Amino acid sequence: MTHDTIAAIATAPGQGGVSIVRISGTEAEQVLLRVFRPAKAAPLTSHMLTYGHVMDGDETIDECMAVLMRAPRSYTREDVAELQLHGGGYTCQRVLEKCLQSGARLAQPGEFTRRAFLNGRIDLSQAEAVMSLIAAQGDRAHQAAMHQLQGGASSFIRQAADELYAIQAGAAACIDYPEEISEEEAANDLLPRIERLAETIENACNEKAARIITSGLTVALCGRPNVGKSSLLNALLGEDRAIVTAIPGTTRDMITGEMLLGGSVIHLIDTAGLHATNDPVEQLGVARAEAAIRQADAVLMVLDAGMPLTDEDRDLLGKLQGLNCALVLNKSDLPAALTTEAAAKLLPGAPVISVSAHDAASLTALKDYLRQQAAVADHLTLTQPRHLEAARRAAAHLRQAAQSLALAIDFAAVDLQAAQLALSEITGDQVEEKLLDKVFSQFCVGK
Ligand SMILES: Nc1nc2c(ncn2[C@@H]2O[C@H](COP(=O)(O)OP(=O)(O)OP(=O)(O)O)[C@@H](O)[C@H]2O)c(=O)[nH]1
Ligand SMILES: [Mg+2]
Structure with missing residues (x-):
């Protein structure tokens, strides 16, 4: 298994400038020469590109460049050959099939890297x-x-x-x-x-810092209906992702979106407005929202600055005790019925960030907060x-x-x-x- 010659398409499927078929193993050079005809009849020089054609009998499949990298100076430490073809599904697939008919076997996922490991070029962690x-x-x-x-x-x-x-x-x-x-x-x-x-x-x-670095920071937007959670999601993403209306209970399921901030991936989750309801669909949405809040790395509780605090707000504040939470005072463009000072007393330890989802420029402090949440220890071992x-x-x-x-x-x-x-x-x-x-x-x- 580890000494036969393997081949696979190394580039992503779809149309592109170039696609690469990679071959590795003791017979890599022979397989290459069975499918590739150099423009000048001369032996291939290791690590040098050669111009030529991929042939199927008398039919030309593609005009391409080929390179042979003789062992041990290659990714797998075996003889490796690569064909640089015109990027497109059909041509590439056909060249691969030709390689498979010419003595190579289809590589399994990660098999080139597995050989690099087995041949001692890198260890498993690398x-x-x-x-x-x-x-x-x-x-x-x-x-x-x-x-x-x-x-x-x-x-x-x-x-x-x-x-x-x-x-x-x-x-x-x-x-x-x-x-x-x-x-x-x-x-x-x-x-x-x-x-x-x-x-x-x-x-x-x-583990938490490692997960944030490799997979990104998960942030849940929560709050009672109509405070502007979906509007904030759209404003942060800079696109019209979630439906926004003046009708409370607009969002029923979770809506997610990704953004990049300071080199970190932030997964934003917009949730259904949290309140007591008899509507079975809304109840399911509320249950999902509560689960998202529990699992998030950071929670943004959205409040409406244009209205006094409601009982629904107070209920939710009670549930957020002990979580990594910030209060986002939205609709700051409206006359303040709920001030930043009053909000600061609501959840001990939680910062209050004033924004307006209708004004992109007002989001700077919120973005800074998210950036800071994602900025966990940089060089984790x-x-x-x-x-x-x-x-x-x-x-x-x-x-x-x-x-x-x-x-x-x-x-x-x-x-x-x-x-x-x-x-x-x-x-x-x-x-x-x-x-x-x-x-x-x-x-x-x-x-
Ligand atoms: N003036 C003002 N209105 C806003 C702001 N953000 C949202 N709104 C309005 O508030 C209403 C509700 O906004 P949504 O984003 O749908 O609120 P939501 O919290 O997602 O509501 P549910 O999905 O029902 O829970 C809409 O009419 C928005 O246009 C804001 O910053 N300022
Ligand atoms: Mg919504």
Whole structure:
């Protein structure tokens, strides 16, 4: 499986200037030469573009450029050939089929990167960074993926693993030579080191910040009917996304939209106006709104500055206690019936931001607030959920080892081994085939 020659379309489907068919494996050059006829009959030079045609018998399928990258100087560390074709579904598909008839097999999702990993060019965490880089929607996600691709996560994990090996060696010495090192002596030496290492790893596990960097900040707009939630969503997005009317209860389902602010992706959710209702459709909308509020990273409670506070506003304020919430005083263009000063007393700790959905220029403070909410720690060591889960597990085993030390050093050694195994899953130093299948199945074909 890992030595045959694979091929796939590496570019996204659809029309474009160029599309690329990529081939990798021991027979890459032969497959290329079976489908590609160079304009000048000369041997291909590695890493040099050659002009020519893709042929099917006497029929010319496309005019193109081809490049051969001989092992090991290639993405997979195998011989790799690429055909740069005219971008379009049919031509590209036909060239791929020709490659498959000429000795290549269709690559599975992520198989090129899997080979790069298996051939030792990158470790598993770097391989995953490739996919994160492809998926990055904003500057922050891009930076985090680049940091990981350049070995940021790997070097942290390797340092932790080295310290853990040293701790394990200390434990092993005590187990092997009990007459020279007493358990008590060893425990006194090892306990603070184990605890320090657990803490270092725990500090690197900030799941919420990691999720905000890689997937964006989720912000729910909530409030009673008619305060202007949908108008605000439209104003922030700069497009007419949600229906706005003067009739309370206009929005019944959740409406989402994405915006980029300071390099961060913000997912805005407009919700149904929250109030007591007998309408079964509205009731469902209210239940969805309440769930969105609970799950959001930040909640914007919208209030109508043109009207005094209502009982519905007060009910909702009660439900928002303890959430990460800001009060947005909308309709600031109207004569104030609810002032900023009065609003500031409503929800302790929640900032009050005055806006008018009818005036785009008034949204600056609100955008600043959202930017600041998305600005979590920039250079996080670990950002991939799989890494965070394994690191948490490693830290838990270390904490367990610290407790086991008090019982017997043999027990602690077992926990230390489990921690080491969890760390090695991140870089892929010790990894099962099943885990690799899972990681690479999330890749796109052709990468
Ligand atoms: N003067 C003024 N009117 C506004 C402002 N924002 C919204 N409105 C008006 O308020 C009414 C309700 O706006 P929506 O955006 O539909 O309010 P909503 O909170 O989404 O209402 P529901 O979907 O019913 O919960 C509409 O007539 C809007 O034009 C504002 O900043 N100033
Ligand atoms: Mg609405």
